[in-house]
Amino acid sequence: MKYYAILVAGGSGNRMQNAIAKQFLLLDGKPVLMHTLEAFHQCSLSPEILLVLNIHQHTYWEELCSTYKCAIPHQVIKGGEQRFHSVKNGLKAIKGKGIVAVHDAVRPLISSELISKSFEIAEEKGNCVVGITPTDSIRRLTGNQKSESLNRNEVALIQTPQTFNLDILRKSYEKPFRNEFTDDASVAEHSGFEINLIEGERVNIKITYPEDLEIASVFLKNRKSTP
Template sequence: MKYYAILVAGGSGNRMQNTIAKQFLLLDGKPILMHTLEAFHQCPLNPEILLVLNIHQHAYWEELCNTYSCSIPHQVIKGGEQRFHSVKNGLKAIRGKGIVAVHDAVRPLVSPELISKSFQVAEEKGNCVVGINPTDSIRRIIGGQKSESLNRNEVALIQTPQTFNLDMLRKSYEKPFRNEFTDDASVAEYSGFEINMIDGERENIKITYPEDLEIASIFLKRSLR
């Protein structure tokens, strides 16, 4: 079986309050994106890595690879207007059949073990999405004025990788873009596919706000002990 990984790195990082896109910010001495590349490179299933990046950032990424001596094999693909279009561009660059994991490039602490497990479950069941149970209480907002309590044991916080049989994901992405398509699972579900879930990892955080970098650094140091 052939395995692929599409790393989606099209975000501008406005919430980071920084002029540098968040995937290029340094985490313990090297860009966040390089930590993510390393995690997939260390996966025993040896996926072929495709990095989907804004076209205006390709040259800068090449400079960073030279500066930090990043020699991990990967193909750089032009990003799209929305995450949906970026993933679609990544899928177009893949020939043949196999299993593909789609991952947020700014989740640098995903473990090679979780990546491998997601590939294996998707190969068996057609897809695999990782998520964790919330520890906080959950309420649903109704009409902006009211809210109601939800059972937190019946909801999950969804992470990436989200891993699929290539034929399934290609078919799902034939649909036109909709605003409710927030991830690959929502695209596949809209196309009629049932989603299989496994437990994610608490450390697999998405770098979104400045404090997330500090948290990620703590997790990273702990994992190296």
């Protein structure tokens, strides 16, 4: 079986209050995106890596790879208007059949073990999506400053990778874009596919705000100090 990974890196630095896109910010001395590349490169199933990046950032990424001596094999693909279109561009670059994991490039702490598990379950069941149970109380907003309590054991916070048989994901992405398509699971579900959910990792955080970078740095230090 052939394995692929589409790393989606279309984010900007807006919520980071930084002119540099968050995937390029330094974490433990190198860009966030390089940590993500390493995790997939270290996966025992050796997926072929496709990086989907805004066309205006391709040259800058090449310069970063040279500066930080990143030699991990990967193909750079032109990003789209929304995440949906970026993933679609990544899928177009893959020929033949196999299993593909789609991952947020700014989730640099994903473990290679979880990546492998996602591939294996998707190969068996058609897809695999990771998520965690929230520890905070959950309320649903009902409008007019009103809300109602939800049972947190009945909801999940969805992460990536979201991993699919290529035939399933290609068929799902034939649909036109809709605003409610926030991830690959929502696209596939809209096409009638049942989603297989497994437990994710609490350290698999998404770098979105400045404090996320600080938290990720602590997690990395703890990981390095663990025998």
